[in-house]
Amino acid sequence: MSCDFLALAQPGVQKLSPYQPGKPVEELERELGIRGIVKLASNENPLPPSRRALAAIADAGAQLARYPDGSGFRLKNALAARLGVDVAQLTLGNGSNDVLELLARAYLGRDAECVFSAHAFAVYPLVTLATGATPVVVPARDWGHDLVAMAAAVTPRTRVMFVANPNNPTGTWITRADLEQLLDTVPGDVIVVLDEAYFEYVQEDDYPDGTTLLSAYPNLVVTRTFSKAWGLAALRIGYGISNPQIADALNRVRQPFNANALALAAAEAVLDDHEFLEQSIRVNREGLQQLQAGCRELGLDWVPTAGNFLAVHVGREGVPLYQQLLHEGVIVRPVANYGMPDHLRVTVGTESENRRFLQALQKVLSA
Numbered sequence: 001m002s003c004d005f006l007a008l009a010q011p012g013v014q015k016l017s018p019y020q021p022g023k024p025v026e027e028l029e030r031e032l033g034i035r036g037i038v039k040l041a042s043n044e045n046p047l048p049p050s051r052r053a054l055a056a057i058a059d060a061g062a063q064l065a066r067y068p069d070g071s072g073f074r075l076k077n078a079l080a081a082r083l084g085v086d087v088a089q090l091t092l093g094n095g096s097n098d099v100l101e102l103l104a105r106a107y108l109g110r111d112a113e114c115v116f117s118a119h120a121f122a123v124y125p126l127v128t129l130a131t132g133a134t135p136v137v138v139p140a141r142d143w144g145h146d147l148v149a150m151a152a153a154v155t156p157r158t159r160v161m162f163v164a165n166p167n168n169p170t171g172t173w174i175t176r177a178d179l180e181q182l183l184d185t186v187p188g189d190v191i192v193v194l195d196e197a198y199f200e201y202v203q204e205d206d207y208p209d210g211t212t213l214l215s216a217y218p219n220l221v222v223t224r225t226f227s228k229a230w231g232l233a234a235l236r237i238g239y240g241i242s243n244p245q246i247a248d249a250l251n252r253v254r255q256p257f258n259a260n261a262l263a264l265a266a267a268e269a270v271l272d273d274h275e276f277l278e279q280s281i282r283v284n285r286e287g288l289q290q291l292q293a294g295c296r297e298l299g300l301d302w303v304p305t306a307g308n309f310l311a312v313h314v315g316r317e318g319v320p321l322y323q324q325l326l327h328e329g330v331i332v333r334p335v336a337n338y339g340m341p342d343h344l345r346v347t348v349g350t351e352s353e354n355r356r357f358l359q360a361l362q363k364v365l366s367a
């Protein structure tokens with residue numbers, strides 16, 4: 001007789017819903033038999049990858065039979081120099097997602113609570129529930145994090161708080177003053193994880209660089225990634241910056257080789273590619289203006305964003321609209337599962353990709 005193996009899983013695991021990624025281009029090609037598909041669904045950099053990164057990957061290929069450097073020596077040193085922090089403060093991850101998971105594994109567990117906002121990044125509930133901890137979801141204000149309410153949601157059982165700045169899928173950001181007020185209010189034994197996945201894209205003057213607050217707040221952890229502005233999403237490489245004791249705890253729970261050799265080499269190389277980063281930022285700034293102008297013409301509103309994506313208020317159910325857009329060869333992201341049923345999230349693409357999206361949106365809205 002066979003068991004119910006789902007029922008045997010830990011209670012927290014039974015409560016999970018699997019992460020829903022953006023639809024891959026190849027999948028839609030298979031389903032609809034169409035070509036020239038535009039994917040604006042996963043906040044990826046629309047530019048081809050940095051040539052320096054590609055060259056570094058080609059070189060690293062000769063050593064594929066060997067395990068990678070488990071200490072990530074070269075990348076950590078490059079990052080430490082760039083960020084003005086000590087190597088002992090860094091934790092490398094298989095994407096910054098990995099670092100979020102390491103934080104949950106090291107600091108959560110049954111009886112613990114983890115505070116985050118409504119409409120926040122979907123990975124926070126995933127990593128929380130998987131440890132058996134209880135998610136405490138704080139209602140948002142104007143789609144953004146309500147930091148005063150989040151601080152008030154802290155109890156003696158709170159171990160971790162996740163703050164995405166800017167947040168995905170809303171694009172909302174918090175100011176330096178508000179962040180400092182949060183850190184001044186939250187007890188020093190609650191780890192505040194400041195997720196800066198879109199840091200390099202942000203242009204807003206009042207946006208804080210979390211790394212400048214690390215020395216004042218030892219309970220602060222900043223996470224960043226090479227998946228977005230640096231254009232290396234497929235390689236899976238990100239990092240955390242924290243006080244050395246937290247990094248020590250994360251180092252104990254991580255896989256010995258959680259960052260792979262090609263990712264280590266490419267990330268180190270891309271850090272020197274200033275041109276690539278500048279171009280990425282410029283393409284994003286111009287693309288955001290293009291998307292906003294197009295939405296304005298269509299009479300659509302959006303959530304103010306600091307990232308490389310836009311949560312567009314489509315004024316009707318987003319999921320059917322998303323499906324109609326698929327038939328036009330345009331993949332965006334429905335966000336009903338983030339409590340935003342009347343929005344669609346669109347990633348900023350190249351000029352022609354944005355145009356394709358706006359044309360398709362106009363077509364399906366008027367159909």
Ligand SMILES: *Cc1c(COP(=O)(O)O)cnc(C)c1O
Nearest residue numbers: 095096097121168197225227238
């Ligand atoms: C994309 C994203 C990440 C991380 O992505 P990785 O590819 O795992 O580095 C983390 N946080 C937020 C809010 C994101 O949108």
